[in-house]
Amino acid sequence: MLLRVRVSPRASKNEIIGPVADGTIKIKLKAPPVDGKANRELIKFLSREYNTPKTKIEIIKGLNGKNKTIKIN
Numbered sequence: 003m004l005l006r007v008r009v010s011p012r013a014s015k016n017e018i019i020g021p022v023a024d025g026t027i028k029i030k031l032k033a034p035p036v037d038g039k040a041n042r043e044l045i046k047f048l049s050r051e052y053n054t055p056k057t058k059i060e061i062i063k064g065l066n067g068k069n070k071t072i073k074i075n
Contacts, residue, residue: 004062005072009044011035016047026069041065048072 006026010019013030021027033043041061049056054074064070 003074005048005074007044007070007072009035009040009068009070011040011068016043018051038065044070044072048074 006024008022008026008028010028010030012034013032015030016032017030019028019030029044029047031040031043031047033039045056045059045061048054048059052059052074058075060073060075062071062073
């Protein structure tokens with residue numbers, strides 16, 4: 003499964019805001035976008051939300067940006 007997400011780092015809590023007009027899912031994360039912390043937090047958060055091991059979740063596009071493509075096996 004592929005997900006397109008838009009991440010908003012440094013939020014007060016981790017939460018899924020919902021889809022935006024183009025179908026991208028907006029997600030707020032507590033972690034700052036420094037040294038990959040937000041990416042690790044995103045994988046951990048999606049792992050809990052989709053009840054999937056973290057090893058099955060991969061960021062395949064957008065490692066350094068807010069718009070990301072996530073692959074969940």
